[in-house]
Amino acid sequence: MMTELSLNVLDVAQNSIRAKSSLIQITVSINTMQDQLLIEILDNGLGMSKEQLKKVEDPFFTTRTTRSVGLGIPFFKYAAQSTGGVFRIDSDPGKGTSVTAIFSLSHIDRMPLGDMTSTVHTLITFNTDIDFLYSYTVDNKSFILDTREFRKILGDVPFNIPEISEYIKDFLRENQDEVNNGRFF
């Protein structure tokens, strides 16, 4: 199992990268009134056939040839279901895939959300040719990071040079702190 949900997000987003997505949307939405934490990863990559989609939640299915197990999706699914939550994966060949996990926020078995800043920062700075749209919401407060907006401003300045990489990290950390308003999830 992963130790925090942000690692599941990083892992599932790696599938989107392998599926040659050009835009990956990651949504984290916390609703304290409904006692719910929703995580969604949506991509415009290759997608999966109905056949593959049926097998993807099976821990003994993988497209890799280096090992015979594929635990990424099962880990995420069990993490959600063990809180009484919901897990859903939809895919359309040629259009993309969406993975949605809903957790019961206060459930004792819910893993901590963990370091989302590191996950999103790693994804952006190590995959500079892919665009990311990240949104983080707690109740009625939220922030968005859209690398397409960053790209418009930066032109040919790459995301992985120290100054920009640092800015992206600060942007994620400071804005999440502000949205969290002293609370930890």
Add this chain to the structure above:
Amino acid sequence: MKTLEELKAIREKMQGQVGLRSEDANQTRVVVGMATCGIASGARPVLTTLSDAVQTKNLTNISVTQTGCIGLCQYEPIVEVMEPGKDKVTYIKMTPEKALEVLEQHLIRGQIVSKYTINSEGRI
């Protein structure tokens, strides 16, 4: 809230200063396994520690990248060092601290840290 205005200011400052990193044959490649097995065993902080250190030390001849699963899941996090003209060195069960040791000893001083390689302790 951090704003896009700050990004514009950085962009102004950077204008004309950004030299493209050389991706030539003399480049040393450092590769971190970032599949489920790697991530679950702690590859994310290893990757970011290496990448941050390479940037702060301005080691322009080293590029840190990520890869998938190489089939040695029980030894993750794995860091592979590929220097031009030399055999690949595979470091296993890495932590950010061990990775920094590899950076100092191997990547900067050229001494392989054999206690962390897969060949040590009769593993292979």
